[in-house]
Amino acid sequence: MTNGKTAVAYLLLEDGTLYKGASFGYRGDCFGEVVFNTGMTGYQEVLTDPSYCGQIVTMTYPLIGNYGINTGDAESTKPQVRGFLVREACARPSHYRSEKTVEHYLAQHGIPGLAGIDTRSVTRRIRNYGTMRGAIISGEAGADAGLDSLRVGACVTLAELMPQLTSNTQAIWQGYLNAVRQQVVAGPHLVQQVTTPQAYVIPGDGRRVVVLDFGIKENILRMLKALDCHLIVLPADASPEDIYSAQPEGIFLSNGPGDPKDVKSAVGTVQALLAPRADFLPMFGICLGHQLLSLALGGDTYKLKFGHRGANHPVRDLATGRVMITSQNHGYAIREATLPPTVIVSHRNANDDTVEGLRHVSLPVYSVQYHPEAAPGPEDSTYLFDTFMAHMGARAKA
Numbered sequence: 001m002t003n004g005k006t007a008v009a010y011l012l013l014e015d016g017t018l019y020k021g022a023s024f025g026y027r028g029d030c031f032g033e034v035v036f037n038t039g040m041t042g043y044q045e046v047l048t049d050p051s052y053c054g055q056i057v058t059m060t061y062p063l064i065g066n067y068g069i070n071t072g073d074a075e076s077t078k079p080q081v082r083g084f085l086v087r088e089a090c091a092r093p094s095h096y097r098s099e100k101t102v103e104h105y106l107a108q109h110g111i112p113g114l115a116g117i118d119t120r121s122v123t124r125r126i127r128n129y130g131t132m133r134g135a136i137i138s139g140e141a142g143a144d145a146g147l148d149s150l151r152v153g154a155c156v157t158l159a160e161l162m163p164q165l166t167s168n169t170q171a172i173w174q175g176y177l178n179a180v181r182q183q184v185v186a187g188p189h190l191v192q193q194v195t196t197p198q199a200y201v202i203p204g205d206g207r208r209v210v211v212l213d214f215g216i217k218e219n220i221l222r223m224l225k226a227l228d229c230h231l232i233v234l235p236a237d238a239s240p241e242d243i244y245s246a247q248p249e250g251i252f253l254s255n256g257p258g259d260p261k262d263v264k265s266a267v268g269t270v271q272a273l274l275a276p277r278a279d280f281l282p283m284f285g286i287c288l289g290h291q292l293l294s295l296a297l298g299g300d301t302y303k304l305k306f307g308h309r310g311a312n313h314p315v316r317d318l319a320t321g322r323v324m325i326t327s328q329n330h331g332y333a334i335r336e337a338t339l340p341p342t343v344i345v346s347h348r349n350a351n352d353d354t355v356e357g358l359r360h361v362s363l364p365v366y367s368v369q370y371h372p373e374a375a376p377g378p379e380d381s382t383y384l385f386d387t388f389m390a391h392m393g394a395r396a397k398a
């Protein structure tokens, strides 16, 4: 992968750090928010999780792609990341379900990847500085001896490299740095890109559930299907009337990309659904859904320094004291002090004490910041889906 014939590409971060690596996947440029995921496996679920829309994901585990890509494990119909950073991309996967390499998958979908860089160094930099904007540059980098003299795997600052570059190349890279720093990495467009354009139904014989799709992971739908639910999946901008006219017995608020405060119409919708009524519908939210619910209840959210992304985050269920190992992917969190007294913090992160779950004191409404559907990740928290079933069952009996 890193022999003389390798096509080079670069990672440029907003602090001016430049990594030289080997291009893999699609050969082209991409801009996005650079985040890291610490999962040792599950790279396909990471690639296809719509919550990563707009982000360039760094995998800290050093070998990615060893069991290939298979259609069955995808969380959506295509890779959703803007770009993908790995230490080593496995060129010859070995698994009976493998259909293609990560390289092939990314190339097929026009997504640039970069291999051969020290992803743990990228991670340390993000941990110190906070999540950064960045770009993978594999297009026009400038024909330049100063760039050529860098070995694949090198990490330098653009400032120290500049004097060694021709004025033409300097201008190209200054342009890239400006573009990296000027990019807007959040906004309502992210959810719009990944929500379903039209409502659809996944038939089932059990409870009727309206799923508000902000970029839902397939495994959440699989889990609800496994519980026999009849799913009516609605776009992110569905109105309360759209929801009630589907005659649901419960409402599920999905995960999704970006800043929850950018999904304003959904916050208004959830607020309307929370209004008192005789036939109140149980509500369950995961990740972005949890954040939207908190905003609707009057709480506030904030951006974490570098987020939680991985498959081994410890979370304490405060009712039982049990610690579960959880799968996570989020950059925002709930500001606990802003929560109204009608809400109880039900789960807490055992590493940094951030809010991981909420429960309404009197209504059948609850949510978690992490991913109980566990793809990738441990299945310690699947009981949360049973809670949703129990709430819908109690409502049916009432």
Ligand SMILES: NC(=O)CC[C@H](N)C(=O)O
Pocket: 051, 254, 255, 256, 257, 258, 259, 260, 286, 287, 288, 289, 329, 330, 331, 332, 333
């Ligand atoms: N997985 C998610 O739903 C992520 C929620 C939100 N986009 C965040 O980063 O915090």
